[in-house]
Amino acid sequence: MSDQPPISIARTLIAFLIAVLFVLPFLFLIATALRTPADFALNPGGLPVAFTTANLQEAWVAANLGRALLVTLAVAVIACIVCVAVALAAAFWFRVNDSRFARHVRTLMISGYAIPAIAWLIPVFVIVARGGLAGNVVVAGVLNGVSSVPFAIYFFHTYFLQVLSKDLLDAATLDGAGPLTCFRRIAVPLARPAIASVVALVFVWSFGDLLIAATILQSNPDNYTLPLAATTLATKESVNLQGQAAAALVALVPVLFVFALAQKSLASGFGALSEK
């Protein structure tokens, strides 16, 4: 565009200096994970000179990170499926029904977002443990999914308000389509970009969750997620800084992939906050 103001060097410089604060910790993490302990001890604040992959291999074995990666993926995928399936249907219901009663129910269901996880998690854990399901991956996945349902309903409902007009729904109903057909044939296809955003968000949230994992899965080391395995490893006295960094690095790589693939969807998901 011709009316773009010229680039300001001072402003660009400030912005890049801030960016350094966000890049440095990750560079440090990679460097620590890949350098030899002796090299680190010699110069912990400086640049690495001696590299090794031994740290990664040790952490991989000690914390059973291969299995933890699979468990975490399972938890995140279950969470995404549960959350999107029930929230999308509910949001569509709220788009079709906007009676006073329906609006109150909607407010209630969205306000579930502000309930601290620890408050519902403890009684749920007591009941789950009584049912012999403590340490169960599916339970952890479902709980992660439900904890994001309030946000997802809000997000999908806002989206439906924009793309799904009453006229469109009326026309479909006149053509003989029932509500379930409308949902399947019209709402779901229209909501694809919104679904992408919610899937991306729920994936990164449940992939990074520590609280639900540390409560529900604590009793079963076979089913530790990556954050739980990495933090458990890190609290052991015998593990050095390089091992911890290696575990953290393994836990971050899948999320970086998601970030690279779905950056736009993630950004529009978080951007939803500004439109409330």
Place this chain on the structure above:
Amino acid sequence: MRNTWLLLGPALALELAVLFLPLFYIGFRSLYDWNPAGTSEFVGFENYYWLFTDPDFWEIVGNQLFYLLGLPLWVLAPLAVAYLLRESVWCAGLLRSIYFLPAVMSPAIVGLVFRSLLSTDGSVNAALDGMGLGSWTQSWLTHPDWVKPVVILMVLWAGFGTGVLIFTSAFAAVPRDLFEAAKLDGANFWQQFWYVAMPSISNTVVLWTMYQIVAIFLFMFGWIYVLTGGGPGLASATMDFSIYQQFIRFGFYGTAAAQTVVLVLSIALVPAIGYSIVALQRQFTGAQNR
């Protein structure tokens, strides 16, 4: 429409069963000397009495209030930078992505990274030493005076990119003519910021502020658990961390339940505060217009 309960039913049932009904259960259990594995004895409000006379509880409440001191920083820093990036910055989109990176990462994992960076023999202190600033080195995470400010800066680091993103999309909705007109009237950069940009996105600012307040009560567990373990002593513990510790580690089930009730009730106050601010603002601007 008929038989549409199939659409609402699953979400409603799951939310009630997982998020809402457990709150009533924990409220009920807070009146008992709760023993999840055996029989529990009714004790009335004794758990609350113990909680409110426990100095540890008040230290944790004090921590939560101290963390709220970070609020101006968490709101103004992303706001100012989003404004800065609005125009005249090279690669603004790339920079926003970089700031946004922490938002997708596990607080537990990022906590691990900062724990090793900030440990007494860690890289930050070593780098300070190397630059001849040895007197600036600190035991960042184990000194009771330093740990809370460090946590506030961690929260800033983690939430900054999301804030920038949200304020950027709010600024994008402000008509450009407003800024042009202010420029023609001779307003400088900061005057444009305070008198044009801020008022036009005040709703987003209020919303982000409320989100940050709620986040301080809701999402601190991963950070505290990994970064400081609540320590030194209880100097950095938050409510959710302390409830987890009491329940899972120490087995003080009754007081953990009572503390949960207190936490839920205090969060219920936050939207009330937000609404009254918005209402006051409306009254104020209404009075001005008259």
